[in-house]
Amino acid sequence: MTTQPPPSGPDAAGPPPKVEKPRLLQDGRDMFWSMAPIVLACIALAGVLGMCSFQASGPGRGPVPTYDAPAALQADADALKIPIRLPALPEGWQSNSGGRGSIEDGRTDPSGNLTRAVTSRVGYLAPSGMYLSLTQSNADEDKLVGSINTDLVPTGAQDVHGVKWVVYEGGEDAEPVWTTRLAGPGGAVQLAITGAGGTDEYRTLAAATQTQRPLPVTSQ
DSSP: OOOOOOOOGGGOSSOOOOOOOOGGGOOHHHHHHHHHHHHHHHHHHHHHHHTOOOOTTOSOOOOOOOOOHHHHHHHHHHHHOSOOOOOOOOTTOEEEEEEEEEEEEEEEOTTSOEEEEEEEEEEEEOTTSOEEEEEEESSOHHHHHHHHOTTOEEEEEEEETTEEEEEEEOSTTOOOEEEEEEOOTTOOEEEEEEESOOHHHHHHHHHHHHTSOOOOOOOO
């Protein structure tokens, strides 16, 4: 008995392979199952974010760093040997930073030569939360202001209880600098105030500094 080979070609038995439908022909059920993982992920993310709290006004203010201005300024007076004053600020002002520095060719010596100047700086937070800094130096006025911002120019003056402070200003985003030179038995010192505070806060820091006597220098 002869065995017939299985039919082949277009008359072969069995269904033809299923052709995948084009995307445009997919029905709603296909779209649902394809979107389901994304929907579930969004729900999970919304649940996580719902447990978080946000402040509409921005990040909260952290603790203010503390800085011992009396001790630091006394140490600066001893080390730098220039007249350093401790501002007598009203309640609510807080010192939060400071340090020493230098300005190459920052002062003119009695012989007319340029030499290195030294600086003592303390930063303060006013009761309004605005930051201002006070720099005390033996530098020349223009060199001290230039060490803070080279783009400032003198634009006027402020009289603070009889002491003239020269006001330097720059562009729209530049913080002004007020500066004056105070003379005394221990020599002259150039003061500079700058920061984000307003005119009243500048005047408060200026008055609190200019009314004080220089700290006594401890022999070392």
